[in-house]
Amino acid sequence: xxxxSREATVAKAGFNRWLxxxxxxxxxxxxxxxxxxSVFNVPLTQAGAGWTIPQVGWIYSIALxxxxxxxxxxxxxxxxxxPRKTMVVSAxxxxxxxxxxxxxxxxxxxxxxxxxxxFTGGIGLxxxxxxxxxxxxxxxxxxxxxxxxxxxxxxxxxxxxxxPLGVKLMEHFKSATSIGVAEAFIAMAGLYxxxxxxxxxxxxxxxxxxxxxxxxxxxxxxxMVTNANVAVDVAWKTPQFWCxxxxxxxxxxxxxxxxxxxxxxxxxxxxxxAAVGGGFAGLLSIFNMGxxxxxSSVSDYTGRKSVYxxxxxxxxxxxxxxxxxxxxxxxxxxxxxxxxxxxxxGGGFATIPAYLRDLxxxxxxxxxxxxxxxxxxxxxxxxxxxxxxxxxxxxxAGVPKxxxxxxxxxxxxxxxxxxxxxxxxxxxxxxxxxxxxxxKT
Amino acid sequence: xxxxxxxxxxxWIALPLGWGVxxxxxxxxxxxxxxxxxxxxxxxxx
Numbered sequence: 001x002x003x004x005s006r007e008a009t010v011a012k013a014g015f016n017r018w019l020x021x022x023x024x025x026x027x028x029x030x031x032x033x034x035x036x037x038s039v040f041n042v043p044l045t046q047a048g049a050g051w052t053i054p055q056v057g058w059i060y061s062i063a064l065x066x067x068x069x070x071x072x073x074x075x076x077x078x079x080x081x082x083p084r085k086t087m088v089v090s091a092x093x094x095x096x097x098x099x100x101x102x103x104x105x106x107x108x109x110x111x112x113x114x115x116x117x118x119f120t121g122g123i124g125l126x127x128x129x130x131x132x133x134x135x136x137x138x139x140x141x142x143x144x145x146x147x148x149x150x151x152x153x154x155x156x157x158x159x160x161x162x163x164p165l166g167v168k169l170m171e172h173f174k175s176a177t178s179i180g181v182a183e184a185f186i187a188m189a190g191l192y193x194x195x196x197x198x199x200x201x202x203x204x205x206x207x208x209x210x211x212x213x214x215x216x217x218x219x220x221x222x223x224m225v226t227n228a229n230v231a232v233d234v235a236w237k238t239p240q241f242w243c244x245x246x247x248x249x250x251x252x253x254x255x256x257x258x259x260x261x262x263x264x265x266x267x268x269x270x271x272x273x274a275a276v277g278g279g280f281a282g283l284l285s286i287f288n289m290g291x292x293x294x295x296s297s298v299s300d301y302t303g304r305k306s307v308y309x310x311x312x313x314x315x316x317x318x319x320x321x322x323x324x325x326x327x328x329x330x331x332x333x334x335x336x337x338x339x340x341x342x343x344x345x346g347g348g349f350a351t352i353p354a355y356l357r358d359l360x361x362x363x364x365x366x367x368x369x370x371x372x373x374x375x376x377x378x379x380x381x382x383x384x385x386x387x388x389x390x391x392x393x394x395x396x397a398g399v400p401k402x403x404x405x406x407x408x409x410x411x412x413x414x415x416x417x418x419x420x421x422x423x424x425x426x427x428x429x430x431x432x433x434x435x436x437x438x439x440k441t
Numbered sequence: 442x443x444x445x446x447x448x449x450x451x452x453w454i455a456l457p458l459g460w461g462v463x464x465x466x467x468x469x470x471x472x473x474x475x476x477x478x479x480x481x482x483x484x485x486x487x
């Protein structure tokens with residue numbers, strides 16, 4: 001198994017570093033399928049096993065929970081093992097999870113779907129998500145934001161591919177005796193395995209001491225960017241880690257609150273059909289993907305702290321503008337406002353690895369990122385629940401459907417305000433936490 | 442050879458991502474072309 005080891009992936013002299021981003025994207029665009037898993041919800045309730053939507057909904061929730069947990073628990077192992085082995089294990093877990101789920105559909109055993117897509121697939125998601133982060137940062141020390149932004153853009157793009165692919169495969173395999181879900185899972189497992197293994201095959205880590213031609217690390221770095229390194233077990237005990245945890249949690253809670261409810265929100269606010277609402281959600285997914293690359297690239301020039309201040313300040317203003325778009329019945333205005341909000345939601349995800357690198361160095365940045373991702377798991381519970389609970393309560397209290405989301409938007413702006421405060425509290429890490437000597441990887 | 446490897450690697454990811462974007466744009470078209478039912482009247486904020 002030497003082929004999978006970190007040593008086997010060390011690039012030879014003259015290797016083109018631009019081969020690494022496609023390796024990362026090839027993995028991320030597969031595991032990003034989780035965002036599009038909802039296309040299977042209704043078909044699964046028609047599988048003849050009597051499953052309900054809330055029961056089926058747990059598959060997605062378990063997968064997202066396991067994403068956060070596995071990224072946090074296995075982060076150090078990922079750093080030790082290198083990107084290739086991690087990508088292969090991620091592919092085995094994610095695609096294996098799809099196969100177990102296919103078996104669950106065939107045998108009409110829901111627990112197999114929880115175990116398959118939820119538990120096993122969720123571990124694959126977590127490993128795959130953090131696998132290329134530190135590798136990309138080491139290949140692109142001159143532009144770490146852009147590099148990680150590209151990979152995480154792939155995750156956003158995964159939803160754009162996964163949802164229509166799932167629908168088309170189910171249509172293709174549908175027959176008198178099958179709803180096509182199990183067959184779709186098997187086909188997706190095969191397709192995704194090929195793409196993820198392609199990523200694992202082409203990924204390389206830079207040789208010790210490698211740096212881009214003509215680039216020298218600055219002696220006097222910016223105050224918020226360190227040349228030192230902090231170990232993951234120390235990093236997560238610093239106030240900076242927890243400030244960034246709150247930053248990510250608030251940014252994601254606010255964004256996911258809109259993204260998860262986009263279709264219904266658009267229908268309720270403007271009285272449009274479900275198809276139009278679905279189109280709105282699809283459009284936001286494109287901006288979610290684009291924002292990941294654009295904003296994280298911008299952060300290489302503005303600095304991470306400044307770009308998060310933009311996310312939070314501009315985001316809060318735009319959230320407060322959403323009720324106005326409903327009042328003027330401006331569909332295009334709603335699209336414009338929410339599109340910018342969602343670019344910053346994606347940007348928040350994509351900029352965080354570079355922010356961590358700035359504060360804690362690149363030594364175990366993937367593992368630190370893994371632990372920070374628990375903020376995402378928490379946000380995935382907070383955001384949609386807040387929007388659901390408040391809008392439902394408002395409608396029950398007699399507020400017209402079209403206006404039921406107003407107070408939620410102001411609340412989301414408040415969450416961004418909390419994120420802004422946490423971001424402003426971020427200071428350089430105390431040098432006492434720095435490693436005296438960085439161990440060789 | 443290096444250029445070919447780069448071209449293959451980027452095409453590998455660009456094709457599915459491009460397909461995904463195309464599918465989403467198609468899905469989004471009714472947002473601009475579809476007819477909206479009239480929404481409930483807006484309550485004036487005092």
